[in-house]
Amino acid sequence: MDVYAPFAAVYEDWSAPMTEDVPHYVALAREADGPVVELAVGTARVAIPVSEVIGRRVIGIDVSPAMLEKGRRAVGEAGADVELREGDMRDFELEEPAALIYIPYRSFLHVPTWADRRRVMERVAASLRPGGRFAWNAFVFDHHIAHRLDGTRQEEPVPHKLRYVPAENRTDITLDSGATISLWWATKNEWLGLIDVAGLEVEALYGGFDRRPFDETSTEYVWVARKPG
Numbered sequence: 001m002d003v004y005a006p007f008a009a010v011y012e013d014w015s016a017p018m019t020e021d022v023p024h025y026v027a028l029a030r031e032a033d034g035p036v037v038e039l040a041v042g043t044a045r046v047a048i049p050v051s052e053v054i055g056r057r058v059i060g061i062d063v064s065p066a067m068l069e070k071g072r073r074a075v076g077e078a079g080a081d082v083e084l085r086e087g088d089m090r091d092f093e094l095e096e097p098a099a100l101i102y103i104p105y106r107s108f109l110h111v112p113t114w115a116d117r118r119r120v121m122e123r124v125a126a127s128l129r130p131g132g133r134f135a136w137n138a139f140v141f142d143h144h145i146a147h148r149l150d151g152t153r154q155e156e157p158v159p160h161k162l163r164y165v166p167a168e169n170r171t172d173i174t175l176d177s178g179a180t181i182s183l184w185w186a187t188k189n190e191w192l193g194l195i196d197v198a199g200l201e202v203e204a205l206y207g208g209f210d211r212r213p214f215d216e217t218s219t220e221y222v223w224v225a226r227k228p229g
């Protein structure tokens with residue numbers, strides 16, 4: 001089942017507030033000396049400007065046919081060199097090792113268990129060239145915010161309800177139609193453990209897309225990891 005299909009219908013509005021991530025991923029892609037891959041590429045919101053700036057192909061992988069259909073339309077309209085493939089980030093394979101693999105917009109949090117995330121990390125590590133980078137961003141989990149928002153209806157950017165399930169460290173986002181997607185939170189130590197078991201190294205942890213240092217007040221993890229070599 002394509003759980004993202006109802007979100008595909010409203011995705012332009014849903015993602016409209018998120019613009020500050022694009023220059024960060026574009027900057028990393030400019031430094032990539034080889035294939036560039038976006039996991040959970042969705043509608044190619046980020047992949048299109050990345051490919052336009054670097055003047056090279058970006059491969060985008062996503063599990064949702066509905067998101068990919070919107071992505072194909074956007075890529076065609078932009079005339080961008082983005083190759084969209086249907087697939088799950090837990091078991092993707094590339095023909096050629098990548099110089100940069102990235103996951104924007106907290107999409108890594110759609111993967112439910114630690115073991116699933118380990119599979120993603122291990123697939124990424126196996127798919128990078130030596131010295132290649134893996135970059136992603138995710139919310140810093142905050143019980144105060146989760147508690148305050150639990151059960152509330154938000155009007156922006158698209159009407160939706162939030163439900164916080166502490167026992168599963170999960171937040172559910174439900175549209176008026178009843179369609180729900182979920183985010184499973186991860187702590188800093190979980191991310192560090194995943195990087196470690198996959199044999200990657202932390203190159204940087206920023207507290208925002210302006211590359212400020214991560215500190216006790218940070219609300220976003222902006223990770224850059226590297227494959228040794």
Ligand SMILES: C[S@@+](CC[C@H](N)C(=O)[O-])C[C@H]1O[C@@H](n2cnc3c(N)ncnc32)[C@H](O)[C@@H]1O
Pocket residue numbers: 004015039040041042043044045046061062063064067087088089090104105106107110111
């Ligand atoms: C918030 S959207 C992000 C889309 C795009 N990267 C962006 O930044 O606008 C999350 C995307 O993750 C995709 N997704 C969720 N689980 C996935 C998985 N296991 N493998 C690949 N894609 C997945 C969804 O289909 C959806 O397109």
